[in-house]
Amino acid sequence: xTRAATVAEIRDGVRSGAVSxxxxxxxxxxxxxxxxxxxxAFNTVTAExxxxxxxQIDGNRSAFSTAPLAGVPVAVxxxxxxxxxxxxxxxxxxxxxxxxxxxxxxxxxxxAGAVFVGKTNCDEFAMGxxxxxxxxxxxxNPWALDRIPGGSSGGSxxxxxxxxxxxxxxxxxxxxxxxxxxxxxxxxxxxxYGRVSRYGLLAFGSSLDQIGPFARSARDAAIAxxxxxxxxxxxxxxxxxxxxxxxxxxxxxxxxxxxxxxxxMLDSGVDPDISRALSAALDTxxxxxxxxxxxxxxxxxxxxxxxxxxxxxxxxxxxxRYDGARYGLRTADTDLGAMYAKTRARGFGAEVKRRIMLGTxxxxxxxxxxxYLKAQQVRTLILRDYDNAFTTVDVVAMPTSPIPPFRxxxxxxxPLQMYLADIFTVSANLAGLPAISVPCGLTSGRLxxxxxxxxxxFDESTLLRIADAYERDTEWWKQQPPIAS
Amino acid sequence: MPGEFSKAQVEAVAALANxxxxxxxxxxxxxQLGDVLAHAEELKHxxxxxxxxTAYGVAQPSVDRPDEVRPSLAIADxxxxxxDAVQAPRDGGFFKVPRVIG
Numbered sequence: 001x002t003r004a005a006t007v008a009e010i011r012d013g014v015r016s017g018a019v020s021x022x023x024x025x026x027x028x029x030x031x032x033x034x035x036x037x038x039x040x041a042f043n044t045v046t047a048e049x050x051x052x053x054x055x056q057i058d059g060n061r062s063a064f065s066t067a068p069l070a071g072v073p074v075a076v077x078x079x080x081x082x083x084x085x086x087x088x089x090x091x092x093x094x095x096x097x098x099x100x101x102x103x104x105x106x107x108x109x110x111x112a113g114a115v116f117v118g119k120t121n122c123d124e125f126a127m128g129x130x131x132x133x134x135x136x137x138x139x140x141n142p143w144a145l146d147r148i149p150g151g152s153s154g155g156s157x158x159x160x161x162x163x164x165x166x167x168x169x170x171x172x173x174x175x176x177x178x179x180x181x182x183x184x185x186x187x188x189x190x191x192x193y194g195r196v197s198r199y200g201l202l203a204f205g206s207s208l209d210q211i212g213p214f215a216r217s218a219r220d221a222a223i224a225x226x227x228x229x230x231x232x233x234x235x236x237x238x239x240x241x242x243x244x245x246x247x248x249x250x251x252x253x254x255x256x257x258x259x260x261x262x263x264x265m266l267d268s269g270v271d272p273d274i275s276r277a278l279s280a281a282l283d284t285x286x287x288x289x290x291x292x293x294x295x296x297x298x299x300x301x302x303x304x305x306x307x308x309x310x311x312x313x314x315x316x317x318x319x320x321r322y323d324g325a326r327y328g329l330r331t332a333d334t335d336l337g338a339m340y341a342k343t344r345a346r347g348f349g350a351e352v353k354r355r356i357m358l359g360t361x362x363x364x365x366x367x368x369x370x371x372y373l374k375a376q377q378v379r380t381l382i383l384r385d386y387d388n389a390f391t392t393v394d395v396v397a398m399p400t401s402p403i404p405p406f407r408x409x410x411x412x413x414x415p416l417q418m419y420l421a422d423i424f425t426v427s428a429n430l431a432g433l434p435a436i437s438v439p440c441g442l443t444s445g446r447l448x449x450x451x452x453x454x455x456x457x458f459d460e461s462t463l464l465r466i467a468d469a470y471e472r473d474t475e476w477w478k479q480q481p482p483i484a485s
Numbered sequence: 486m487p488g489e490f491s492k493a494q495v496e497a498v499a500a501l502a503n504x505x506x507x508x509x510x511x512x513x514x515x516x517q518l519g520d521v522l523a524h525a526e527e528l529k530h531x532x533x534x535x536x537x538x539t540a541y542g543v544a545q546p547s548v549d550r551p552d553e554v555r556p557s558l559a560i561a562d563x564x565x566x567x568x569d570a571v572q573a574p575r576d577g578g579f580f581k582v583p584r585v586i587g
Contacts (some may be wrong), residue, residue: 100562193543207541305525329567336583342507360502376538416520432542457543
């Protein structure tokens with residue numbers, strides 16, 4: 001297969017009339033038809049709606065002459081509401097749920113001229129790091145079909161990595177965009193808390209969740225972020241501060257930028273191939289004029305404990321709404337209490353139950369101070385570590401994941417081991433900071449490796465600028481998985 | 486506190502969470518939740534005297550909006566997702582649930 005077109009190429013071609021949105025859409029659907037049987041990235045493919053929309057764009061080209069995503073196909077994680085299109089969160093409890101409204105990000109993409117090709121598979125309610133916790137079966141990594149694509153937004157990452165869509169949306173509560181981006185060899189952005197509206201995102205951890213883009217390059221991610229970012233009156237946590245012009249920030253010039261590396265934290269537990277790739281990436285950035293300095297994040301090592309207390313507490317509260325009363329699955333019980341308990345027992349999978357249980361426990365009388373309050377206090381210390389670091393550096397660099405994608409089924413029986421692998425991603429969510437993962441190598445077994453950069457609040461521009469500059473000097477982002485060739 | 490998470494505790498938490506668990510799940514969760522909480526014990530060794538808790542990493546100022554009537558979702562569309570509901574065009578209709586009061 002020749003290299004798939006980028007977001008920028010499709011947009012420019014459709015705007016000028018050189019490319020037909022319908023042809024682009026047909027190619028995306030054909031690609032899904034040919035490879036998704038073996039990947040399982042999509043829960044729902046909206047081929048008819050997509051073709052209709054593409055034809056509409058071609059037929060009314062003048063209305064889309066400045067549209068930032070004119071005719072660009074997009075795949076959306078199945079925990080983001082799409083009016084009239086089933087939105088399941090990969091859960092039995094929402095298997096038949098058809099939202100009566102669009103998420104704000106979906107409205108914005110539509111207005112920008114994007115063409116929705118389908119809803120992507122994920123860990124149930126975004127709870128997981130492997131996309132194995134889906135009621136509709138695991139998604140497979142296009143680089144090695146017996147391996148996980150990362151998670152929880154594994155389907156969105158695979159849709160882009162395998163050429164089924166030039167960009168996609170995911171959600172990131174503890175790494176769910178960055179980690180699958182790293183494991184599939186593409187770019188993923190977790191914006192600052194408040195940068196993108198969450199209206200219409202099925203809530204998991206409300207103080208942590210952010211929606212963000214996946215794309216094959218920093219430039220394509222910048223274009224997508226520019227469309228979805230901005231204040232929304234339907235989400236009180238969305239920030240009034242106007243978004244930057246992210247594409248204009250991609251100057252290639254990173255001279256004088258200071259990159260902090262928490263080396264002590266990376267001393268142990270990181271796969272040797274990943275350590276080597278990080279060092280090489282830092283050398284590349286240094287050669288472009290950035291400086292690399294050692295920093296300390298003394299409390300970052302506690303981030304897993306803090307995260308799994310805070311996120312599960314919020315989840316136990318958010319998921320109380322799935323009770324069979326107003327939407328979704330309901331068992332046939334005639335007693336209300338039994339109906340609630342049995343509906344939830346049958347509708348939720350094991351990982352969701354586990355997290356609801358943990359969250360309910362840490363919020364329950366007698367344990368609140370010892371676990372939840374303590375976790376929130378340590379969250380303050382993690383935040384202060386980053387504040388201190390950003391007085392001397394512009395971004396913090398780490399591997400996105402300490403391990404390459406593992407085999408499907410290999411870790412399902414040990415949740416704690418699964419959680420511990422989120423060590424480098426969860427602290428950005430706890431601190432509300434923006435972060436990006438960009439491809440920076442392949443392991444000796446030809447599995448993708450991601451470089452993670454974390455920035456100051458609302459400084460997505462600097463992250464994208466560094467990622468784009470890095471791409472100018474490297475070929476990793478152009479590597480394609482075997483299934484694409 | 487590995488091992489201290491008893492089956493009775495799991496059952497009590499499940500009741501609070503409105504979850505009916507199978508016996509095998511109770512046993513499994515007792516062990517797995519015990520493991521996670523044992524790991525979280527590391528937080529107890531951190532001195533947090535006088536440290537205020539953080540609820541949101543990036544705090545947004547409180548926002549106000551004018552208290553004005555705006556269109557909401559159409560009630561018929563919302564009820565269409567309900568497992569059991571009565572559509573009533575005149576007064577909007579309602580969700581139906583099993584009997585609450587004996």
